[in-house]
Amino acid sequence: EPEVTQTPSHQVTQMGQEVILRCVPISNHLYFYWYRQILGQKVEFLVSFYNNEISEKSEIFDDQFSVERPDGSNFTLKIRSTKLEDSAMYFCASSGLADNEQFFGPGTRLTVL
Amino acid sequence: SQQGEEDPQALSIQEGENATMNCSYKTSINNLQWYRQNSGRGLVHLILIRSNEREKHSGRLRVTLDTSKKSSSLLITASRAADTASYFCATVDYKLSFGAGTTVTVRA
Numbered sequence: 594e595p596e597v598t599q600t601p602s603h604q605v606t607q608m609g610q611e612v613i614l615r616c617v618p619i620s621n622h623l624y625f626y627w628y629r630q631i632l633g634q635k636v637e638f639l640v641s642f643y644n645n646e647i648s649e650k651s652e653i654f655d656d657q658f659s660v661e662r663p664d665g666s667n668f669t670l671k672i673r674s675t676k677l678e679d680s681a682m683y684f685c686a687s688s689g690l691a692d693n694e695q696f697f698g699p700g701t702r703l704t705v706l
Numbered sequence: 707s708q709q710g711e712e713d714p715q716a717l718s719i720q721e722g723e724n725a726t727m728n729c730s731y732k733t734s735i736n737n738l739q740w741y742r743q744n745s746g747r748g749l750v751h752l753i754l755i756r757s758n759e760r761e762k763h764s765g766r767l768r769v770t771l772d773t774s775k776k777s778s779s780l781l782i783t784a785s786r787a788a789d790t791a792s793y794f795c796a797t798v799d800y801k802l803s804f805g806a807g808t809t810v811t812v813r814a
Contacts, residue, residue: 626801626802628802634806635804635805635806635807636743636794636802636804638801638802641800641801648800649800682746686749686802691800692736692737694739695751695802697741697748697750698748699747700747700748702746
């Protein structure tokens with residue numbers, strides 16, 4: 594069964610460093626998403642991406658964040674200058690249609706020291 | 707905000723019992739989805755119910771939707787220890803808006 598994969602599973606970084614979180618969505622999906630979950634809190638929407646551009650983003654997704662689909666398979670989230678409060682699980686998701694079920698990856702745990 | 711809010715926050719039941727959790731939301735929806743999350747892991751889609759549907763079944767799961775009350779319920783029948791997880795409803799407006807979830811513990 595096809596699945597969304599994410600790498601790395603755990604990333605530790607120093608405050609102020611740039612990180613890139615990688616995702617490989619399900620191959621025939623067209624809609625891609627990033628969510629995050631701070632420990633003990635709700636899963637929060639960050640950004641959605643369709644047709645090679647951002648379709649929606651939340652208040653969290655400020656100019657420190659960017660997304661890219663550099664090739665036909667990868668979907669990346671970049672945080673330019675990490676802050677302590679960026680520590681969270683980051684989940685990538687994809688769906689075939691805009692309003693259909695979303696398939697989530699296993700997440701990347703980002704720890705900012 | 708469109709996000710769903712689950713109730714109760716936590717539920718502890720004996721294996722074999724049924725577990726029921728509720729979700730309320732604030733605005734009109736196209737569909738509502740339920741997800742499960744095992745501790746520290748990714749979210750797994752369980753079931754999607756569209757706004758013109760009132761009830762949907764999938765295996766031991768039964769979901770109802772009452773758009774007049776802006777509420778949904780998830781029933782897990784004949785629970786198993788493996789059902790121990792957090793359960794979230796999510797309203798859909800292209801993005802998913804999650805509530806805080808119901809943590810279900812099934813005791814063997």
